[in-house]
Amino acid sequence: MRKGTSASVLPSETESPIGAQPSEKHTIYHIAERVGMSPSTVSRALSGRGYCGEKTRAKILKAAQEMNYAPDSAAKMLKMRRTKKILFAVPDICNPFYFDMINGINQVLEEHGYLMILFYTKHSLKEELKAIQNLREKVADGMIMVSFHFCEENIRAINALKAPVVLTNQYVSAGGQDRFDYVYVDTYEGIRLGTEHLVGQGMRRIAYVGGSLGEQTGHQRFCGYRDAMDGAGLPVDDRWIAESDYTERGGWLAARKWLENAERPEGIVAANDLMAIGVMKAYEEAGLRIPDDVAVVGMDNLDIASRVYPKLTSVALKQEDIGTQSAQLLMSRLLGRPVPNRGIKLLPSLVVRNSSLRAVRT
Amino acid sequence: MRKGTSASVLPSETESPIGAQPSEKHTIYHIAERVGMSPSTVSRALSGRGYCGEKTRAKILKAAQEMNYAPDSAAKMLKMRRTKKILFAVPDICNPFYFDMINGINQVLEEHGYLMILFYTKHSLKEELKAIQNLREKVADGMIMVSFHFCEENIRAINALKAPVVLTNQYVSAGGQDRFDYVYVDTYEGIRLGTEHLVGQGMRRIAYVGGSLGEQTGHQRFCGYRDAMDGAGLPVDDRWIAESDYTERGGWLAARKWLENAERPEGIVAANDLMAIGVMKAYEEAGLRIPDDVAVVGMDNLDIASRVYPKLTSVALKQEDIGTQSAQLLMSRLLGRPVPNRGIKLLPSLVVRNSSLRAVRT
């Protein structure tokens, strides 16, 4: 039935009206007709699955070549129920933090012939849900998501998905009910490292500027600061804690506030590099010098950390590793390989530069 | 026929074995059965195309809601012959230059409900051809490509495509035969601006470090330098021209070479910021100061240009605008809107900062 109708539609060599574009639409049916075989044989020859004689395969391959055949990915997707794409949902394309992650992800995807769809969630829950909806519609086979709205609604939606999802949030699966994986860097540990670095230089008045304490990641990071202070027997003073938004301007505003005080902090720990740079800018504008007037530590270890003046001490979060690990985890799920752990924790490391060194200057 | 087979497959409420996952696969056929209508009616109700009674539409919408229906994008793609995705082929994800472009593109795509597939071509012709192949397989409806291998082979492959393509190369369509559009910033003009800025300060020995002169864009940029020098009656001396690779290290190497000479340049024009920063680093390492010992001008006006020390004078190329304009052009093609011009030229502007100002220092 199908063959009949299709065959009748095929433009015979002589039929095509002069001057008309040659009908470039070539399907396996066209190839089949040309070599005088059935479409299923063509499919087998091209895909390499199932039996196929050597000479026929050669003939078919040649014909496909000559006809400039390209398989239709939509048809393939529909039939195979696989898109060979994964979604990467990221809150903010502008933040350089994610570029390395993209890179890491891409390396793994390439090995498996997967493509990456970049989805920009703009720090909004609604957009994150849109990303999830895309998975429900089978736009991609899986998703890696950096979520800043790691709430009930989100988790439920993700758990309802058939497609595998890897989050980069720190999370302890509640009762093993959850169906997603996660790869994260222990930012708590990172901030603790950074704070202890300052403590270790004998500083006592250490300020902290972080993200919203309501958000999970914001809270974690703050705890790192608090525990480091506690551990050293130093007081955690509300005056020296700023709840900000991970932007340069946010850091700038926090520093301004501290600059107004009579008593100023000896060191400042920022929950990311952008805020650290904002802090440095505020001090610079006030005519003060870093690290002489205040030591600064950031986190993320962005490219710019080594380019600002003075060079910024920063906690390296291994973004690229997060990317590759996430992608590998996702691939394991997609290939049905066994996955030992739901969560993978990566450890940060401190990169010491001039912004935090009281004594030395280069 | 189709209905019969499909209907018989539907799991009736009571049939499903206890403990088994509820079959989550819901299609319009399932919805149709539930409300006692035909699939075509369901399709019409959900897509809003064609006639559909108000009460039935409501009933269908409610059923779809309850069944947690999500349309299968692959099926939609196959039937509608539209993927609602575009490919963005970019040579190098690590280069911050492209992030703003991504941003610009994304803004436009979002308005049209399109998704972006990010394709990393690694500065390789082979990968660029792979991107093109993806279009042939109808992975996306169109493509925006930043090509560094704008050669015969590429152009032919792109012209053979049915899908619209926007390039960001400067290009004069040969005889109006070409079938792609292009949006570009006049980098010739940009380098000319930068060079004239130095010339205007009375400098005479001005060096230039650019990309390969074999590449189109590398050649264009060089011409901007040459013409500015010529225009001021200054000699273009081979000793002060370096052919490099747009990386920081490349700039560093070029500067090292110049530093060995007895006679050193008064000013250096770099064809991008990364190389300019490399140049600055080399001078810094040699214990020299900028702009006192040499004035430096870059191009791209990256974020870091305003963060390095001293702040880098740079030619702003409006990356975000390239992105939005490219995406808009592509969308016009996809929607069949008339497009006045194949090419759109954007003009760069010079952002003067400290690295190039002999007199003033802030």
Next chain:
DNA sequence: ATCGTTTACGTAATCGTTTACACGTTTAAG
């Protein structure tokens, strides 16, 4: 009551692949 038009819905084909199954032809084994 009749006709024509509009509205609502169903039938079935279609998009371009893959693949279970059936059927014939070799080939190897007994």
Next chain:
DNA sequence: CTTAAACGTGTAAACGATTACGTAAACGAT
């Protein structure tokens, strides 16, 4: 020489949506 396994190929049914076309009811105008 028979029989069974292995191989090669074709038939037709999927995958899940859209849509041209046909039919029937509802509606108003004559």
